[in-house]
Amino acid sequence: MTKSVVTRFAPSPTGYLHIGGARTALFNWAYARAKGGKFLLRIEDTDRERSTQGAIDAILSGLNWLGLEPDEAPLFQSKQQARHVEVAEQLLASGHAYRSYADDSEVEAIRQKARADGVAARYPGRDEPIAEQFIEQSVVRFKAPIDGETVIDDEVQGQVSIRNDQLDDLVLLRSDGTPTYMLAVVVDDHDMGITHVIRGDDHLTNAAKQIQIYQALSWDVPVFAHIPLIHGADGAKLSKRHGALGVEAYQAMGYLTEALRNYLARLGWSHGDEEIISTEQLIEWFDIQGINKSPARFDMAKLDHVNGHYIRESEPAVVISEVKSLLEMCEDELNLPFKAEQIDYKKLQASFPFLKERAKTLIELLETAAYLFAERPVALSEKAETILSGDGAGEILGAVVERLSGLDQWEKDNIEQGLKAFSVEKELKFGKIAPLLRCSLTGSTVSPGIYDILLSLGRDESLSRIQDQLSR
RNA sequence: GCCCCCUUCGUCUAGUGGUUAGGACGCAAGAUUUUCAUUCUUGAAACAGGAGUUCGAUUCUCCUAGGGGGUGCCA
Numbered sequence: 093m094t095k096s097v098v099t100r101f102a103p104s105p106t107g108y109l110h111i112g113g114a115r116t117a118l119f120n121w122a123y124a125r126a127k128g129g130k131f132l133l134r135i136e137d138t139d140r141e142r143s144t145q146g147a148i149d150a151i152l153s154g155l156n157w158l159g160l161e162p163d164e165a166p167l168f169q170s171k172q173q174a175r176h177v178e179v180a181e182q183l184l185a186s187g188h189a190y191r192s193y194a195d196d197s198e199v200e201a202i203r204q205k206a207r208a209d210g211v212a213a214r215y216p217g218r219d220e221p222i223a224e225q226f227i228e229q230s231v232v233r234f235k236a237p238i239d240g241e242t243v244i245d246d247e248v249q250g251q252v253s254i255r256n257d258q259l260d261d262l263v264l265l266r267s268d269g270t271p272t273y274m275l276a277v278v279v280d281d282h283d284m285g286i287t288h289v290i291r292g293d294d295h296l297t298n299a300a301k302q303i304q305i306y307q308a309l310s311w312d313v314p315v316f317a318h319i320p321l322i323h324g325a326d327g328a329k330l331s332k333r334h335g336a337l338g339v340e341a342y343q344a345m346g347y348l349t350e351a352l353r354n355y356l357a358r359l360g361w362s363h364g365d366e367e368i369i370s371t372e373q374l375i376e377w378f379d380i381q382g383i384n385k386s387p388a389r390f391d392m393a394k395l396d397h398v399n400g401h402y403i404r405e406s407e408p409a410v411v412i413s414e415v416k417s418l419l420e421m422c423e424d425e426l427n428l429p430f431k432a433e434q435i436d437y438k439k440l441q442a443s444f445p446f447l448k449e450r451a452k453t454l455i456e457l458l459e460t461a462a463y464l465f466a467e468r469p470v471a472l473s474e475k476a477e478t479i480l481s482g483d484g485a486g487e488i489l490g491a492v493v494e495r496l497s498g499l500d501q502w503e504k505d506n507i508e509q510g511l512k513a514f515s516v517e518k519e520l521k522f523g524k525i526a527p528l529l530r531c532s533l534t535g536s537t538v539s540p541g542i543y544d545i546l547l548s549l550g551r552d553e554s555l556s557r558i559q560d561q562l563s564r
Numbered sequence: 565g566c567c568c569c570c571u572u573c574g575u576c577u578a579g580u581g582g583u584u585a586g587g588a589c590g591c592a593a594g595a596u597u598u599u600c601a602u603u604c605u606u607g608a609a610a611c612a613g614g615a616g617u618u619c620g621a622u623u624c625u626c627c628u629a630g631g632g633g634g635u636g637c638c639a
Contacts, residue, residue, distance in 0.1 A: 104639045139638055203635090210566050212635080231637055249569065258567045258635080266637040273639045297568060297634045320570070320632085327631070355576095358588090362577055365587045384577080386570050387632065394576065394589040404602080450601040460600085526598030538600045 097129025098287045101155075101162070102169075102277070104136040105147035108338030109154030111390065112292065112322045115356045119319060120290045121160045122357065122378040132284055133162035137170045138276050154339040158349055159371075167284065169276050176271035179279050179309070180232050180264045188308035189264055192217035192233045193226035212236070212260035232265035234274075234305060242300040247317040247380045249293065254300045262301060274298065278305045286314050290380070293318035317380045319360060320387040327389060344422050346453030348406070348414060351399035358398075360388045368401060400452035408444040412437060415454050428458055434465040439548065446544045463534035464548060469560040476531035480561055488520065489528050493558045502551040508543050532561040 099120040103113050124131035133155070137143035155161065183189035192215040194202065199215070206213040215233055216222060222230060237256045244252045264275040271279075281289060289299075296318045306313045342352055354369050361384065363369070363377040403411060419432040440447075440461055451457035463470070472480065479485070495514045499506055515522050526542050533545050533554060546554050 102639090106639075136639060142638075199637095207565065207635080212567090233637095244568095246569095252568065254568065260635075263637050268637080270637085272637070277639090292633090293569065294633055295639090298639090300568090318569085323632085325575080359576065365578060367576090367588050388577090389575060391575050391589070397589055400602090446602095448602090452601095522598055524598095530599065536599090540600080542598060 095287055097124055097127040098132065098285050099124045099129065099290060100132040100134050100281070100284060100286050101160075102134040102136050102280075102291070103151050104139065104142075104273075105144060105151060106139070106142045107147055108150040108340070110338060111342075111356070113151075114154065114158060114339050114352075115322060115359060116291055116319065117155060117160050118158065118353060118356050119361065119378075119383070120288075122374050123288060123290060123380065124163075125375040126378040129287070130163045131160070132164055132286070133166040134280060134284065135166055135168045136273065136276070137168055138271060138273055143170075150338055150340070157343055158339060158353060167280065169280060172276065172280060172283070173271060175283065176276050176279050177265065177269065180271065180275060183234070183264065183305075183308060184232060186308070187235065189232050189234050190217045191222055191227060191230040192261075193222050193230040206260070211257045214238075214261050218261060229267050231263045231267050233261040234264050234301075234308070236261050236301070236304055242303050244296070244299045244303060244316055246296070246299070247288075247315055248320075248383050248385060249296060249318050252296065252300075254297065256304075259297075259301055259304065274301060275305070278302050278309075278311075281314055282306070282309075282311050288315045288317065288380075290317040290319060293320050317383065319383055320385060322359060323387050323389045325389055325391060340421075343418065344425060346418065346455035346457070347395065347399050348402045348411070348454070350406075351395070351402040354402070355395045355398045359390070360384050368398070396452040403451055403454070403457065404448050408441050408448075411448070411454070411457075412441045412444065415440070415458065418454055426455065426458075428455075429462045430465045434467075436465065439464055443540075443544070443548045446540045450540065460540065463536070463539060463545065466535065468553075468557060469564075470533070470535040470557055472531065472535045473537065475537045476535055479527050479531050479537065485528055486562060488518075488525060489532060489558060490562055491518065492525060492529065493555060493562065496546075496551075496558075497555055499551075502547070504543055504547050507546050511542075529558070532558045 101113075101117040101120045103109065103117075109117075121131045123129075135143075135148060135151070137148075152166070180189060184191070194216050202215060203213050217230070217233070218235060236259050239256060241253045241255045242259065244254075246252055262274050263272050265271055280286075299316050299318065303313055339352070343349075350371070353371065353374075357369055357374050357378075358367065361378070361382050363373075363382055366373070366377075369377070416437065419426070419435075423432045443461065443464060447457055447461050450460050480489075492511075492514065495510055496507070499510050511525065512522070514520075515525055527537065529542050530539050530545070531537060533539075533542075533549060539545060540548075549557070
């Protein structure tokens with residue numbers, strides 16, 4: 093019987109949850125779910141100076157928004173300090189670690205020399221105890237093996253061997269007695285019962301060092317899977333310009349969590365030719381075998397496409413409530429042509445079926461819905477102005493209002509038939525009529541279909557808006 | 565410098581010792597059409613380069629180039 097899977101996401105709280113971290117979390121989450129295991133969260137705050145509460149909150153809310161809830165309360169690495177020290181002492185006692193002291197210039201010289209020799213650095217204290225007077229200010233270093241090699245059996249990268257003379261004697265305990273990352277991950281992963289470590293491949297070399305620590309402790313080594321990093325659109329490392337934003341930035345840009353999740357899952361992982369993958373399918377299909385070895389670039393255009401798909405496929409009520417929380421979260425930054433308080437959500441939802449066809453993001457949805465909440469008289473765009481001042485525009489519009497107001501019922505079929513009949517009677521191509529209506533009703537030359545607009549605005553508002561233009 | 569990893573259309577990817585190298589985004593053209601979009605159809609577009617193994621390599625091996633990571637009392 094095999095152990096049940098336990099994965100973890102272990103961010104260091106020095107910034108927001110960026111897109112690469114989000115994908116790592118997603119993979120860990122998906123793998124645990126796929127295998128019926130557990131997904132845990134550990135906050136790696138051993139660097140007390142750079143860790144902030146704000147970052148912790150951002151990570152938590154980011155995960156929450158993505159729906160990647162850990163199965164247990166998050167573990168804070170800083171709270172495990174006593175245990176880390178205990179293990180370091182155990183290593184010291186078993187001869188797998190040593191106390192070392194050297195001032196900055198000595199350390200620098202040692203490194204220079206090691207570098208020139210093409211081998212990893214070893215430090216004073218490794219072979220002989222250091223002088224008593226330095227114990228107080230010493231660090232505890234791992235006594236890494238020199239001969240042989242360390243092999244990482246990576247589920248993604250394959251078998252990777254690194255000669256032991258390339259792996260240096262890393263610090264386990266700082267001179268102030270606090271544990272370093274390298275010690276803490278090993279101890280915590282072990283203590284938390286982590287079976288699978290899925291993380292960015294910037295940790296690949298670290299894995300070798302960690303394996304040495306596991307071995308020194310006679311602990312089982314977890315399964316490693318080092319996934320390639322995400323790059324920006326230009327192939328360079330992710331920067332703010334192209335994607336290294338916090339996940340909440342994507343929320344603010346109007347992306348749906350299902351869409352971002354789908355896109356992220358598909359970035360570096362695949363299941364045949366599948367593109368649109370629901371959460372259920374992801375859980376059913378996800379496996380480390382499907383993860384790619386090469387780095388992927390972040391492509392906003394594709395994210396847009398996926399998002400547009402989810403907007404069209406989702407339940408209206410669901411999307412509308414997303415819009416609502418988006419506005420509550422950051423209306424000020426959105427730069428909309430109207431105020432959130434002007435929104436009539438009932439109207440918005442009723443119009444959703446035709447609004448969704450032209451929206452790739454929630455922001456675009458709101459933008460095309462703007463005409464619904466515009467105040468009379470509707471402001472005209474430059475192009476709309478031109479069209480409404482064209483030859484015979486007023487005349488046609490006048491006749492149209494008359495016809496429309498004579499309609500006994502304000503329903504789609506009615507309106508359509510009325511307008512078509514009008515077009516035939518007046519011997520006017522529909523292309524002569526529709527633009528005038530569109531401009532006077534929305535102030536723009538781009539909008540949803542004319543019948544949809546008329547219907548969604550309602551009889552009174554529609555007629556009034558046209559009148560506004562006639563009496564200009 | 566040294567060590568490690570990566571390389572299929574512009575991008576995300578499927579795939580195999582013999583395929584017309586497939587899909588998706590994007591792009592182009594067309595259809596639908598009252599604009600924009602949606603939708604549909606069609607098209608252009610890739611195995612980084614060089615050796616080797618082999619009857620045959622995109623696929624296996626090596627080298628080179630390019631990209632990335634590590635080399636911290638950061639994680």
